[in-house]
Structures are given as structure tokens and as C-alpha cells.
Amino acid sequence: MESAIKTVVTTFLKSAGGKDSLDSKSFQKLIQKHLGGIMEDTNKSSAIKEMQKGLDENNDGKVGFQEYLTLIGYMANSISESQCASKASAS
Template structure:
């Protein structure tokens, strides 16, 4: 599993290209290329923008690592639900 966690981190780091946070554009690209099969509506720019607004706790128009990990948590929760387990019920 350690490789899986590193993969998640490296996707963020390579998408930021050395900057601290993901810009709106980089976030769109990352979601479309990396989460297109697992999430719905990633082809819609406006849907991805809305998603980003929902994640952007500090409202700075960028996605920090913490905010990105919140997204990963949502996606994991939805994968868990799809597997038909009760674990993810009532997830945040």
C-alpha cells in the first residue's frame, strides 16, 4: 500500500510543477487525466470548477495538498460505497 500512497502524493507534486498549490488549470488537468474513470462529470469544466470551489477551504482559488487529500478521501469513500460495504455510510 505504501506505493499507492506515494503515487497519490507524486501525482500532486508533479501537477504543481514545483509550486506550492495547484492552479485551477492544473487541477482540471489532474482530475480529467487521473480521475476520469472513477468520477463523473470530469469532462465538464464547470463541474470541475464547482468541485474545486467545494474543496477550496481557504478560498484562495488554488488547491493545496490538504484540499487535494480531501478530494482523495471523497473518491475513496465513493469507491468504498461501490464495493457494497456499509463502511462509507454517512461519510463526510
């Protein structure tokens, strides 16, 4: 668990390039490089821009760490629901 948390934080920090938030270009690169295997439409910049808009709670045009954690939480919940549904249908 510690390793997973460190990876989430380190990925954000590296992607932000030392800044406290991800601009559009950095956010797109992070999504494509690190989440392309579990998310759909990561090859479409329009889909990524819509995702960024949805996460940008303070409307500053960037994704801050808390907003990024919202995405991580959403993805974790989605994977959990999918795995629970798979187990239920296998029973």
C-alpha cells in the same frame, strides 16, 4: 499501500509543477487525466470548477495538498461504499 500513497503524493507534486498548490488549469488537468475513470463530468470544466470551489477551504482560488487529500479521501470512501453495496446485493 506504500505505493498508493507515493502515487497520490507524486501525482499532486507533478501536477502542481513544483508549487505548493494547484491552480485552476492544473487542477482540471489532474482531474481529467488521473480521475476521469472513476468520476463523472470530468469532461465539463464547469463541473470541475465547482468541485474546486468545494475543496478550496481557505478560498485562495487554488487546491492545496490538504484540500487535494480531502478529494482523495472522498473518492476512496465513495469507492468503498460502492463496493460494499455491490457485495451486499450479491449476497
